Amino acid sequence: MMNEKNYKIVVEDDYPKSNWDIFKQIIKRSLKGELLVGLKITIGIFYRTLFKNESATVHYPKEKLPLSPRYRAVHKLLRLLESENERCIGCGLCEKICISKCIKMDTRIDENSRKEVLEYTINMGRCIFCGYCAEVCPELAIVHGQRYENASEQRAHFTLKEDILTPKNSLKWQIEYDGFGSVSKDADKKIKKTPLSY
Structure with a gap:
């Protein structure tokens, strides 16, 4: 329990007791200029916008604000730069760690005894963009891109793999994102010609 010595009693002697006192208080504060402080700020912004061309408005489709490099937006599935194959090896770690259970993956063993991803979907309507799937991916196959405009009229548009997979022509x-499996910045300098066997 708190001690009564810690309390500070505030006595406001100037508290209005009648309607006439309230009216006098309003007039007194108005003459002090308290009501004009907000109007002064508004007029200042109005002046800077009209005469100094310092508008704070962003005209959205044409102008976009810069995003932080750590911004977690719509996912992207990356490809290998050399072979143009998908980086995803079908390990299923992203599906297991997803706390909103929005990632679904279906795999099979192909003719080379390697795991092949048949279906990979992310339900963007359920995703909370926590970033765990990108952190746990050993091949850096799934990352968060910079696209944040993902509005749609149909739920089916939130789960297509083709929308988040990098097209071969692009x-x-x-x-490339930093992490395990990513291409280093000095990769071209490190490439050496393979010696001929003859």
Whole structure:
């Protein structure tokens, strides 16, 4: 329990007791300029917008605010730059760690005895964009991109793999992310010609 010595009693002697006192208090505060402080700020913004061309408004479809590099937006499935194959090896770690249970994966063993991903879907309507799937991926196959406009009229549009997989013809514009399996910045300098066997 708190001691009564810790309390500080506030006595407001100037508290209005009648309607006439309330009216006098309003007039007194108005003459002090308390009501004009907000109007002064508004007029200042109005002046800077009209005469100094310092608008704070972003005209959205044409202008976009810069995003933080750590921003977690719509997922992207990356491809290998050399072979153009999907990086996903079908380990299923992203499906297991997903706390909102929005990732579904179906795999099979192909003719080379390797795991092949048949179906990979992310339900963007359920996803909370926590980033666990991107952190746990050993091949850096799934990352969060910069696309945040994912509105749709149908729920089916939130689960398509083709929307988040990098197309083969756009591979040269694929952004590489730092992490295990990513291409280092000095990769071209490290490449050596393979010696001929003869």
